[in-house]
Amino acid sequence: MRGTAFSRACTERQWERPAVFLMVYATAAARLGEPPAVTARQFHRWRQPGPPCPQPSAQRVLEEMFGTPLHHLGFDVPEHRRRDTAAPPVAAAVPPPAALRFTVLGPVRVRRGDETLAAGRPQERALLCALLMRRGHTATAQELMDAVWGGKPPGRALATLRTYAFQLRKTLGPRALVSDSGGYALHMPPEALDLVVCEGYEAQARIARAAGELPRARTLLRKALDLWDGEPLGGVPGPYAQAQRARLTEWRLTLLQARLELDLELGHHTAAIVELTALSVEYPLRERLRALQMLALYRGGRQAEALRVYTDTRHLLAEELGVDPGPELTELYQNVLCASPALAHPTVVRRRPPAKDTVPYASPRPAQLPAESADFTGRAALVHRLAEQLPRAQGAVMPVLAVRGLGGVGKTALALRVAHTVRGHFPDGQLYADLLGHRAGPAQPGPARPGAVLAAFLRALGIPAAAVPEGTPERAALYRSTLAGRRVLVLLDNAHDGPQIRPLLPGAPGCAALVTSRARLADLDGARPLDLDVMTPEEALTLFTRAIGEERAEAEPAACRETVAACGFLPLAIRIAAARLSARPAWTVSALAARLADERGRLDELRIGDLTVASCFASAYRRLRPDQARAFRLLALADGPDLSLPVAAELLGRDRHDPDVEPLLDSLVDSGLLESPAPGHYRYHALIRLYARRRAGTDADAAVRGGGDQLLTATPLKNV
Structure with a gap:
């Protein structure tokens, strides 16, 4: 009005x-x-x-x-x-937001002074939980719907979410909950959240312990643990809350374990026995808790009971998991058996300077993972398999998973989904870096330098900038020392090659690394490779339907299938096509499918703003050597889905038995521009073939002036 x-x-x-x-x-x-x-x-x-x-x-x-x-x-x-x-x-x-206090280390509560405010219905508490865990950062509407309802939101989820936000604003006040770019953000000082206060106590305890102030470190950890009030995020439904609840529960156990270690170092073994006995019953497979229990019993003069703890643990591990106790527990058993003097607790606790090989700085828990893709679709079995492999960082080897695939296939989205799934298993933090490995050409600065990435990682791990060494080898050594004994996940996105990655890998077991790259990282020792393919037709159709809306997709199902097929089932191409439709509500899906049916203009249609499918292929093309670029252009001129090695040799003007042809083609496979479904056979992704033919036309003059490409033409060769 x-x-x-x-x-x-x-x-x-x-x-x-x-x-x-x-x-x-x-x-x-x-x-x-x-x-x-x-x-x-x-x-x-x-x-x-x-x-x-x-x-x-x-x-x-x-x-x-x-x-x-x-x-x-x-x-x-x-x-x-x-x-x-x-x-x-x-x-x-309404009092300013500073007067509000929030708790998540127990039931989600909102307090203003001594008054406890109503947090609303369970779904409203789930919304509040998702906003609190983002600590003032904006959450999109889609992220919040996923947090409240998971993958199955109700029919009017967006309207319902806005109603929840309206009710929450009435409780908190209009200045606390603000709308921002289609989403919401909770404006509050950091100390208003008990989780932030707890993290502060933990960081101070690390500093005190590194400085030899053990009683103060123990007191700080007790203050941190006193903030917990039962199950974290109690009574909050939804998959997001469940994942955060698992992470927080794991973190509390880490804090408790650190405080018990200090109890034993300070000689409070008698009081610790009762607590450790209860915890070992609650977490029977935690070997570290069993080791602390054995040590407390031994120092309390109960050697036989300490030995029985080891025997019971060994039988339990054999029955449940079919494994033996780890080296730490086994060595402790041997020391208890022979009453080693090394197990005697310290009689005098003095403030002492840190050892020379100790890093006397605060050790925060970095949480650098970017947000997951809101429309991540499919890949469920793959995510489950990778999420099982990464947390198994036991023994002497640190796992490294290398996900490789062509540009736009969804490597980063997959890696982020897996990383967020397993982050609870890495309570000491998650590090992330975009290594910019796809950059090439004189107009771009090139891939990220390992030394610069290491400096950023060290600062995130609590090393002051002034203490970061100058050289890359020294930074890598300090990086590995800082991560020793910690469980940290490192996600290295868009890697260029092995030499760029090696300095960035943690050196100790307990950590894990997840790497994505367009090129095959054959020179990365010990990495488990994974070639990520395009989506299945069903997954591609689901992604397209989510992006344009079910009502629009159900009206033209055949046109939707034609569109995703024209996109080659490549996630980036599908998202661009869907974005073009969303920006043009008057268009039908059939109209877009008809435009994409013309191969000559298909790459031009797969463009929205500055984002294009062709640009993904262009960055890989610019990195090719001249002989590789020539082969990439010429091989695309053959018609048919598959290329045999003899046919490829003829297209390149080589002898059918030339030994250099196969290594040349394999180098294109390693760069992500060619596929090899079987030995001696090669093929292009449909969109890459179109890009190669376009390059054949635009680069023809330059190639002919250079004395090559006698067959170079933009017209496919039908009968080769």
């Missing part, structure tokens, strides 16, 4: 009409960036028969809803009406 219409409604006393009230509400909500989330039920009183509501009351109700006078929102409220509603809006009576 425009301001003049509002003024006329005031004059004509039309406030008893529900339609007027609803229109004013919707307009004010839009101007504040808020959806009209209030339902008809909440306006029921305006529809009841009886005397009409007086206008000042209705106006005040609206102003209280939005926390601001209506004339501040652009409505032409008459001057006398402004005086009539001159009472301060509700927002002015």
